[in-house]
Amino acid sequence: MSETTSGYLNMELLRFTTAGSVDDGKSTLIGRLLYDSKAIFEDQMEAIEKASKKVSDDEDVNLALLTDGLRAEREQGITIDVAYRYFATPRRKFIIADTPGHVQYTRNMVTGASTANVALILIDARNGVIEQTLRHSFIASLLQIPHMIVCVNKMDLVDFKEDVFDDIKIQFNKIASKLDIKDIRFVPISAKMGDNVVDRSKNMEWYDGPTLMYLLETIHIVSDYNHSLGRFPVQYVIRPQSDKFHDYRGYAGRIASGIFEKGQKVKVLPSGHTSTIKAITTMNEELESAYAPQSVAINLEDDIDISRGDMIAGENKEPEISRNIDVMICWLGETPLRLQGKYGLKHTTNDLRCIVSEVKYKIDVNTLDKNYDDKSIKLNEIARISLKLTKPVVYDPYKINRVTGSVILIDEATNNTVCAGMII
Amino acid sequence: MSNYHLTHLRELESESIYVMREVAAQFENPVLLFSGGKDSIVMFHLARKAFWPAKVPFPLMHIDTGHNFKETIEFRDRLMEKTGATCIVRYVQDTIDQGKVVEETGVNASRNIFQTITLLDAIEELKFDAALGGGRRDEEKARAKERFFSHRDEFGQWDPKNQRPELWNMFNGKKRLGEHFRVFPISNWTEMDVWQYIYMENIEIPNLYFTHKREVFLRDGVWLAKAPFMKLKDSEKVEIRDVRCRTIGDITCTGVTLSKADNLEDIIDEVAATRETERGGRADDKRSDAAMEDRKKEGYF
Numbered sequence: 001m002s003e004t005t006s007g008y009l010n011m012e013l014l015r016f017t018t019a020g021s022v023d024d025g026k027s028t029l030i031g032r033l034l035y036d037s038k039a040i041f042e043d044q045m046e047a048i049e050k051a052s053k054k055v056s057d058d059e060d061v062n063l064a065l066l067t068d069g070l071r072a073e074r075e076q077g078i079t080i081d082v083a084y085r086y087f088a089t090p091r092r093k094f095i096i097a098d099t100p101g102h103v104q105y106t107r108n109m110v111t112g113a114s115t116a117n118v119a120l121i122l123i124d125a126r127n128g129v130i131e132q133t134l135r136h137s138f139i140a141s142l143l144q145i146p147h148m149i150v151c152v153n154k155m156d157l158v159d160f161k162e163d164v165f166d167d168i169k170i171q172f173n174k175i176a177s178k179l180d181i182k183d184i185r186f187v188p189i190s191a192k193m194g195d196n197v198v199d200r201s202k203n204m205e206w207y208d209g210p211t212l213m214y215l216l217e218t219i220h221i222v223s224d225y226n227h228s229l230g231r232f233p234v235q236y237v238i239r240p241q242s243d244k245f246h247d248y249r250g251y252a253g254r255i256a257s258g259i260f261e262k263g264q265k266v267k268v269l270p271s272g273h274t275s276t277i278k279a280i281t282t283m284n285e286e287l288e289s290a291y292a293p294q295s296v297a298i299n300l301e302d303d304i305d306i307s308r309g310d311m312i313a314g315e316n317k318e319p320e321i322s323r324n325i326d327v328m329i330c331w332l333g334e335t336p337l338r339l340q341g342k343y344g345l346k347h348t349t350n351d352l353r354c355i356v357s358e359v360k361y362k363i364d365v366n367t368l369d370k371n372y373d374d375k376s377i378k379l380n381e382i383a384r385i386s387l388k389l390t391k392p393v394v395y396d397p398y399k400i401n402r403v404t405g406s407v408i409l410i411d412e413a414t415n416n417t418v419c420a421g422m423i424i
Numbered sequence: 425m426s427n428y429h430l431t432h433l434r435e436l437e438s439e440s441i442y443v444m445r446e447v448a449a450q451f452e453n454p455v456l457l458f459s460g461g462k463d464s465i466v467m468f469h470l471a472r473k474a475f476w477p478a479k480v481p482f483p484l485m486h487i488d489t490g491h492n493f494k495e496t497i498e499f500r501d502r503l504m505e506k507t508g509a510t511c512i513v514r515y516v517q518d519t520i521d522q523g524k525v526v527e528e529t530g531v532n533a534s535r536n537i538f539q540t541i542t543l544l545d546a547i548e549e550l551k552f553d554a555a556l557g558g559g560r561r562d563e564e565k566a567r568a569k570e571r572f573f574s575h576r577d578e579f580g581q582w583d584p585k586n587q588r589p590e591l592w593n594m595f596n597g598k599k600r601l602g603e604h605f606r607v608f609p610i611s612n613w614t615e616m617d618v619w620q621y622i623y624m625e626n627i628e629i630p631n632l633y634f635t636h637k638r639e640v641f642l643r644d645g646v647w648l649a650k651a652p653f654m655k656l657k658d659s660e661k662v663e664i665r666d667v668r669c670r671t672i673g674d675i676t677c678t679g680v681t682l683s684k685a686d687n688l689e690d691i692i693d694e695v696a697a698t699r700e701t702e703r704g705g706r707a708d709d710k711r712s713d714a715a716m717e718d719r720k721k722e723g724y725f
Contacts (some may be wrong), residue, residue: 013432238477
């Protein structure tokens with residue numbers, strides 16, 4: 001086997017999201033990561049060189065054009081939607097969810113954050129911690145992104161001074177104390193010049209921490225999946241009804257959390273029936289055990305009525321079951337939330353309906369103050385609400401399980417996804 | 425690596441299988457678009473894994489421009505025979521014969537763009553409500569903003585500025601009558617991932633991907649294969665070279681690469697060392713900066 005291949009088959013996947021305000025160099029930083037890891041090809045470089053000359057006389061190639069894919073974005077110089085970018089180093093493959101920084105685009109940031117292992121927060125060294133920094137960090141903490149890397153960018157414009165970096169660290173730690181962030185790292189960088197992005201900066205000898213790329217390559221993500229709670233939402237029932245597999249009944253799904261083993265006792269919810277795992281299979285092999293986020297098919301010893309939307313759970317700690325749930329939400333719809341309104345709801349592999357029974361409070365994302373009086377929830381706003389469901393759901397609080405603790409709401413008139421919810 | 429951590433390829437595989445099962449669960453009548461290229465071969469492999477030991481619960485469909493490498497068609501028919509799957513074929517030639525489009529003329533004439541019309545007609549005729557495609561976000565900048573579940577209106581159009589947000593791994597496939605979805609299960613894969621996966625899973629691919637001698641000519645810096653229906657400019661000279669395909673599409677707009685790679689490992693090393701994107705050889709993308717975005721809005725793959 002060649003070296004490229006043997007290394008490649010052993011890489012991990014890390015998903016990160018980038019958040020920053022307009023003009024703090026986010027696109028330049030992404031361009032730098034892609035360029036320095038050789039993920040930008042010559043024809044792409046040629047294309048953006050050509051496009052850069054079209055929009056400005058600036059000598060510099062505008063790396064932002066790499067991520068702004070749509071015609072309107074290039075013409076208006078703005079980013080409209082979440083763009084996904086890919087690069088790899090010999091250790092890891094990276095998926096970047098690049099989200100625009102404008103005030104009105106909270107919904108894109110929430111989308112990008114929902115699957116991320118790491119949040120990259122950019123701060124302009126000249127401006128320090130600003131209102132938008134708080135908003136971005138709050139969303140990262142609300143969505144429970146396990147790791148946060150604060151990049152203090154444009155260090156070249158403050159003469160690479162250590163005290164500027166230290167001040168920003170102190171300012172940021174003040175706001176972080178109000179949030180629920182488990183792991184925060186700080187790196188002083190210059191995305192434009194490349195300092196501490198991939199290569200160590202010669203201009204900041206005082207900084208003895210890792211470069212940004214080293215952090216991305218080594219940050220410990222194995223524990224980001226909850227490995228203690230066995231949760232398997234049944235997605236699809238496989239019944240070949242062929243001669244060879246006459247009685248075969250496989251419950252197909254993607255393990256949401258925990259580890260499942262052959263011979264293990266399990267409970268099917270919400271029915272409460274118990275059984276034992278007879279086999280765990282993929283097309284190629286029978287597995288002794290499987291874990292999140294593997295897609296497998298599970299066979300049980302007993303004939304139980306199980307269908308899409310049911311949950312197979314480990315017996316150690318059972319999930320909660322309820323028809324009434326409280327959720328923190330980010331409203332994504334153009335039309336405001338309708339109190340007492342009915343919406344479609346998706347939770348794991350379940351499709352049901354709900355009524356918004358109460359708006360408890362709304363959070364001002366710029367101050368984190370709670371407002372108990374204003375019950376109108378509009379696009380990009382964050383609130384705590386109560387929902388009444390058409391039937392019980394089997395869930396865990398979002399804080400301990402991002403898969404079984406999340407819901408989306410669907411407007412039944414337009415079929416649009418209008419709300420992201422995290423069960424409390 | 426820890427016992428309880430997947431490698432990135434297994435994680436991507438798991439994600440794609442999850443998406444395919446969602447399609448089977450959420451839609452009445454899905455179809456898997458199959459071109460005979462490596463991405464659609466990987467898609468079919470993933471679909472078989474997702475539903476094993478049952479058959480893949482939806483048919484395949486090939487939109488045939490009639491301008492194919494003959495090896496692609498032979499490979500397709502063999503694969504269907506081997507796996508017992510069905511592949512519906514719809515021909516661009518029929519769309520032309522029905523007078524719905526007028527064939528392009530001149531040296532750069534291509535039927536590639538007509539595939540959209542044949543495809544949308546077939547979706548309407550056969551009442552498909554979801555069409556699974558092998559598009560990847562790393563292929564092209566308009567594709568980078570594509571969703572896994574991509575909504576199309578009754579005209580088959582894509583509205584990139586008004587897409588449904590996709591959160592966690594919940595996919596909203598709700599639609600009105602006459603609308604459909606395009607679904608892209610391998611959105612998060614790169615060209616390298618596809619090759620490594622083919623290697624890891626030992627998936628059979630057409631010989632076109634390996635080095636072979638072929639009559640080719642150079643146009644605008646891209647090597648193209650000689651075919652009966654391709655017009656040559658006076659200055660263009662046909663020569664025999666050792667080449668292989670990096671992508672397989674309509675023969676009129678798919679460039680070939682000069683290469684001696686005759687096995688997967690050499691191809692992988694070539695992909696790792698190359699400094700051009702795989703679509704760099706696709707004349708269909710070079711028509712303008714937003715060529716792909718424009719085609720996608722109208723309902724292209």
